[in-house]
Amino acid sequence: MADENEPPPESKLTRSKQRWAREGKFLTGKVARPEESRLPPGQHLTKDWPTLDLGLTPNISREHWRLDVYGAVEATLFWDFSEFTAQPQSRFLSDIHCVTTWSRYDNQWEGLATRDLLDACRPREEARFVVLHCHDGYTTNLALEDFAAEDALLAHSWSGTPLEQEHGGPVRLVVPHLYFWKSAKWLQGIEFLAEDKPGYWEVRGYHNRGDPWAEQRYSSD
Ligand SMILES: Nc1nc2c(c(=O)[nH]1)N[C@H]1C(S)=C(S)[C@@H](COP(=O)(O)O)O[C@H]1N2
Numbered sequence: 661m662a663d664e665n666e667p668p669p670e671s672k673l674t675r676s677k678q679r680w681a682r683e684g685k686f687l688t689g690k691v692a693r694p695e696e697s698r699l700p701p702g703q704h705l706t707k708d709w710p711t712l713d714l715g716l717t718p719n720i721s722r723e724h725w726r727l728d729v730y731g732a733v734e735a736t737l738f739w740d741f742s743e744f745t746a747q748p749q750s751r752f753l754s755d756i757h758c759v760t761t762w763s764r765y766d767n768q769w770e771g772l773a774t775r776d777l778l779d780a781c782r783p784r785e786e787a788r789f790v791v792l793h794c795h796d797g798y799t800t801n802l803a804l805e806d807f808a809a810e811d812a813l814l815a816h817s818w819s820g821t822p823l824e825q826e827h828g829g830p831v832r833l834v835v836p837h838l839y840f841w842k843s844a845k846w847l848q849g850i851e852f853l854a855e856d857k858p859g860y861w862e863v864r865g866y867h868n869r870g871d872p873w874a875e876q877r878y879s880s881d
């Protein structure tokens with residue numbers, strides 16, 4: 661007879677849960693915030709959605725768009741839009757915080773969670789940083805942990821409609837827990853690196869990480 665105190669044999673789900681616990685899956689790293697402190701310091705709320713970029717608006721159709729994932733990964737990827745949308749789909753609701761002091765609440769995004777992308781490309785042991793490459797020549801860098809945040813995704817839709825060209829369509833990155841300059845529009849390539857490589861704004865005086873709650877706006881902050 662089975663000993664009542666003996667734990668049942670580990671199911672596959674239990675093992676997955678243990679792995680997620682080790683990796684901190686589903687942990688937001690965020691402390692629940694009361695409504696009055698939902699706005700990071702120095703930010704003001706806006707209802708509309710400003711457009712900010714280098715002034716070029718690359719015109720790439722879904723048909724011509726490709727995503728190139730390369731560098732320190734076990735599996736390099738080169739997806740067209742239909743291969744991209746054949747991946748697991750996630751819907752996340754999140755707030756935008758732009759370094760120019762506007763914030764916008766409750767943006768509904770749909771696309772591929774960065775965690776699911778990581779499952780597909782499998783970063784090598786040495787990979788610790790990610791650089792996003794965009795069709796307008798823009799780049800931005802992230803630590804792998806920031807890229808892998810549980811609410812970060814490669815978004816193709818906003819509020820249930822295809823992401824507009826001016827906001828980075830066909831596909832942009834969204835990393836809600838950092839200032840919005842990290843959320844690369846018109847995404848073209850994702851490069852995994854062992855060493856950090858500051859991007860467009862990061863070499864022009866912006867903070868390397870950009871945490872709005874710590875007001876990491878400029879490299880002097
Ligand atoms: N490719 C690309 N992505 C970019 C930028 C850019 O100039 N080019 N600007 C960044 C900045 S500074 C901000 S605040 C947000 C603005 O996104 P939005 O125009 O959708 O509001 O995009 C970020 N991603």
Ligand SMILES: [Mo]
Nearest residue numbers: 712758759841
């Ligand atoms: Mo910005």
